[in-house]
Amino acid sequence: MTHSTAQSLYTFELPAASHWSLKIKRGLELTLTDITGGANLGMMFYNPENLLERYNAPDTLKCQHTFKLTRGNCLYSDMGRIFCSITADNFGWHETVCGNSRKQHIEKTWGSLSYQDAQNDWRQNGFDAFLVELTKYGLNERDMGANLNLFSKVVADDNGNLSLDTSAAKPGASLTLRFEMDTLVVMHSCPHPLNQAASYPRTPVLCELFEAAPVADDDYCKNFRPENGRGFENNRLYHLGVGA
Amino acid sequence: MIRESDMLLSEAQESTVVPAGDYLLKKIKRGQTVRITDLEGNQAADTLFYNANNTAERYSAMDTIREQGNVYLSAGTLLRSNFGNPLLEITADTCGRHDTLGGACATESNTVRYDLNKRCMHACRDSWMLAIGEHESVGISKRDITHNINFFMNVPVTAEGGLTFEDGISAPGKYVEMVAHMDVYMLVSNCPQLNNPCNGYNPTPVEITLW
Numbered sequence: 149m150t151h152s153t154a155q156s157l158y159t160f161e162l163p164a165a166s167h168w169s170l171k172i173k174r175g176l177e178l179t180l181t182d183i184t185g186g187a188n189l190g191m192m193f194y195n196p197e198n199l200l201e202r203y204n205a206p207d208t209l210k211c212q213h214t215f216k217l218t219r220g221n222c223l224y225s226d227m228g229r230i231f232c233s234i235t236a237d238n239f240g241w242h243e244t245v246c247g248n249s250r251k252q253h254i255e256k257t258w259g260s261l262s263y264q265d266a267q268n269d270w271r272q273n274g275f276d277a278f279l280v281e282l283t284k285y286g287l288n289e290r291d292m293g294a295n296l297n298l299f300s301k302v303v304a305d306d307n308g309n310l311s312l313d314t315s316a317a318k319p320g321a322s323l324t325l326r327f328e329m330d331t332l333v334v335m336h337s338c339p340h341p342l343n344q345a346a347s348y349p350r351t352p353v354l355c356e357l358f359e360a361a362p363v364a365d366d367d368y369c370k371n372f373r374p375e376n377g378r379g380f381e382n383n384r385l386y387h388l389g390v391g392a
Numbered sequence: 393m394i395r396e397s398d399m400l401l402s403e404a405q406e407s408t409v410v411p412a413g414d415y416l417l418k419k420i421k422r423g424q425t426v427r428i429t430d431l432e433g434n435q436a437a438d439t440l441f442y443n444a445n446n447t448a449e450r451y452s453a454m455d456t457i458r459e460q461g462n463v464y465l466s467a468g469t470l471l472r473s474n475f476g477n478p479l480l481e482i483t484a485d486t487c488g489r490h491d492t493l494g495g496a497c498a499t500e501s502n503t504v505r506y507d508l509n510k511r512c513m514h515a516c517r518d519s520w521m522l523a524i525g526e527h528e529s530v531g532i533s534k535r536d537i538t539h540n541i542n543f544f545m546n547v548p549v550t551a552e553g554g555l556t557f558e559d560g561i562s563a564p565g566k567y568v569e570m571v572a573h574m575d576v577y578m579l580v581s582n583c584p585q586l587n588n589p590c591n592g593y594n595p596t597p598v599e600i601t602l603w
Contacts, residue, residue, distance in 0.1 A: 200534050200535065204495065204501075205495075205539065206453075206493060206494055206495025206496075206539055207495055207498070207501045207504070209493060209494075209555050210493075210494045210495060210501075210505070210547075210555065210557070211501060211504045211505045213554060213555050213556060213557075214553060214554060214555050215493075215549045215550070215553045215554060215555045216553030224501075224504065226498065226500065226501075226517075227500045228498070228500030228501050228502075228503050228504050229500075241553060245453070245454060245457055245458075245463065245493060246454060246457065246458045247452070247454030247455055247457075247458055248454075250476060252476070288448075289448065289474060289475075290448050290535045290536055291535055292474065292538075293538045293539065294453065294454050294538075294539055295454075303551065303553070304462075304463055304549040304550075304551070305551065306551070307462070307464075308462045308463040308464040308489075308549060309461055309462050310457070310458075310461050310462060310463060311461075341458055342458070342461075375504050375505060378503060378504045378507075378508055379504050381508060382500070382503060382504065382508075392500075
């Protein structure tokens with residue numbers, strides 16, 4: 149483990165097709181585990197001090213010259229700062245361009261099922277799940293940018309055609325996010341919008357919070373690319389109180 | 393996909409040249425056609441669209457990418473909103489491929505991408521902030537500035553999951569043309585970026601033509 153203490157500060161199993169949000173302080177690590185294999189964890193980040201600062205997928209991808217996200221990558225805000233770094237990942241390829249499933253996707257793929265009939269086994273969709281959480285902070289769909297879809301490997305062929313590689317799924321896959329600034333984390337465990345499984349996927353995700361080890365000069369994420377070193381410098385300035 | 397237009401310049405209603413580093417905010421009515429021409433080649437036109445009657449509805453890169461199952465934009469692409477609705481459709485394209493993954497340059501992201509000392513260089517998001525400030529009646533704010541289209545920009549995705557910024561595949565006179573499926577505001581930042589090959593280190597004007 150990379151954590152400075154192996155003792156989880158808090159453990160929560162996010163049930164399948166559910167949503168959750170929490171503020172995570174700088175210096176904590178969130179380890180996420182795909183318990184059964186085939187999970188999709190939608191996730192977005194906001195700065196709780198200025199909700200207009202939020203996760204920016206293009207800035208994240210282009211500054212690290214990558215389409216996939218894995219260990220070493222940092223997740224950037226639109227203000228040139230790092231919300232969190234991926235310090236561990238045994239899955240290897242998370243995507244951030246396909247957005248969310250909507251009610252219409254779910255009904256088209258798996259048919260209509262009401263809460264009245266199914267109760268907590270209803271087929272929640274990612275868009276509504278995010279909207280519920282965002283509304284708690286005075287945010288709405290106008291504040292929704294591209295989200296992360298963790299544990300979903302989406303590949304592009306030479307012509308740019310996208311597909312979800314379901315063979316990548318494995319029970320016990322996990323990644324760890326080390327928070328480099330205080331962050332409002334919004335998440336859902338609804339199916340990936342490209343998922344065409346025969347039945348509506350029900351995949352819980354284990355969420356464990358740890359205290360992170362201090363970021364050393366030879367830190368893997370900080371040195372993964374020269375851009376990340378500059379991102380960390382922007383965070384340092386922010387925490388000095390001289391950032392925007 | 394290369395598809396030539398059958399619109400005649402002689403029949404255009406209006407045409408505006410947008411110098412490098414400037415923005416253009418333009419209302420396009422449903423059924424109207426708009427063309428963006430890369431006058432000198434290798435330029436990037438960083439573009440956002442909004443439903444003119446409800447600006448909470450705006451261009452969404454993710455909805456567009458996901459629904460067509462492809463990361464590149466070209467003739468035949470439906471540009472979709474965050475509500476999943478078609479805003480415009482690309483009807484002609486002599487460039488062949490446009491990017492919607494790379495986002496727009498910003499002073500903040502320039503510090504990360506190039507150098508901490510590049511903070512005060514002019515950037516696309518600055519142009520959008522100015523447009524918001526100068527056109528409060530349109531009703532958009534920073535909340536509504538999300539992921540855009542980079543017309544004429546070439547950002548290939550590799551099978552290994554890489555993302556590269558290549559010299560533009562555009563050339564002088566290449567254009568992309570769209571028909572509006574609803575009344576939209578088009579907000580173009582004609583990119584001032586001096587640090588990468590997307591516009592050949594030399595930003596140049598684009599022309600916006602309306603039929």
